[in-house]
Amino acid sequence: MARTIRIEAFGGPEVLQLADLPVPDPAAGQVRLRQHAIGVNFIDVYHRTGLYPNTLPLNLGMEAAGEVIAVGEGVTHLKEGDRVAYASGPLGSYTEERTMPAQNVCRLPDGISYETGAAMMLKGLTVQYLLKKCKPVEGLHAGDYVLFHAGAGGVGLIACQWARHLGLRLIATAGSEEKCRLALENGAAYAINYRTEDFVARVKDITGGQGVKVVYDSIGKDTWEGSLDCLQPFGLMVTFGNASGPVPPFAPAVLAAKGSLYVTRQTLFAHTTSRERTQAMADDLFEVVTSGAVKIHIDQRFALADAADAHRALEARKTTGSTILLP
Known part of the structure; x- marks a missing residue:
């Protein structure tokens, strides 16, 4: 079981609930992750309010960093123990552990911490496609x-x-x-x-x-x-x-x-439709971060259980830089 933030109705931050949910073993093409830090993004608000509609009940979140603890059949670019980060669907990153498709999960360079990885993937990949492709x-x-x-x-x-x-x-x-x-x-x-x-x-x-x-x-x-x-x-x-x-x-x-x-x-996810494209974009991001050209600012940290407070701060425009949740 893993502590997970989910919603059963669309609405304000008060609909965010903490639940204990089972984590399945990875099927073919999947990995199971133990997450060390979770990114919070404005797209999470759109999912919570229903502006971007999804089926309920719904686990929130699209970005996190952690370690691989199990690998499904056919996954060749990752192995148990790898440090990884991702910004991709399906929704459900607001959790301690999860099983998800391996396609857009990228190995995290040793010089980048889990917190930085969780804070930068969705935002950094967004900047990559904006400046390089738009x-x-x-x-x-x-x-x-x-x-x-x-x-x-x-x-x-x-x-x-x-x-x-x-x-x-x-x-x-x-x-x-x-x-x-x-x-x-x-x-x-x-x-x-x-x-x-x-x-x-x-x-x-x-x-x-x-x-x-x-x-x-x-x-x-x-x-x-x-x-x-x-x-x-x-x-x-x-x-x-x-x-x-x-x-x-x-x-x-x-x-x-x-x-x-x-x-x-534009949306990020139109640019990350294959593992190769996602990895190339991630490599570009990792290079500017590890070189020091881009520094990732984590200005707000909240416990996973306090995800509603993170959403309130984000919507009130009281945040700067990146916001993360810590399981």
Whole structure:
């Protein structure tokens, strides 16, 4: 039996319940893991509330790090005792032990701790595909401006550092002066407090009126219109989250009027459809972390039993960096 966080109804943090659940032996293509640290992400909130619908009852979580304690038939890239980390389905990482498909479970380098592994996989792989695969039609080059909303969050702080490593001039937005300072300390070229400044006007000022090549937006409804107005002609709007609510329907003609813009709605899991692709992305992430180019900030730690408190802090935007649960 393993202590596990599950929900039996969609709703607020209060629906998170701690239960003792059996852990099956691994079938073909599966591994059983003993988890040492668990990542908390905003997508977990979407699953809890039902914005991203699933069948109930539902075990939450998509990210963790731990050790392999049993291997099913046909699994060749992992063995018992391996240190591993993952950011993948099926849901259910909020637990002490679990059995899951081995395809997207990656060996964790010895130089990366379990806590760091759990804090960085989903967020770091997200930044990897955003900066490396979501590029405007004219490409991204050193010196180019990009706008990244929520620059002091877990994804944002990794993006600030990785963008600096690539030579990009990243403009971060955040909701306080403290968070703006944090983004700047982690590689953002500029930081905008959206509570006290008009981020569209500030972006135009920073870029000499040209706008940015790409906007990376996980906020959704509240920043949608402004984000489009920050783009230069043929710029790319990358929407990858809905922290303020889903983007409302819009007429494609709006994109023409604002400069023949491109829009894409991305998810990590479209990029990790094979073990080979997942491992290549993970290797890229591991390299920038072990080299020191990107440091993972774990600013909040909660006990597994206190997962509801972690969700409350996340939704209230009281967190910076990454948040983890400890079994």
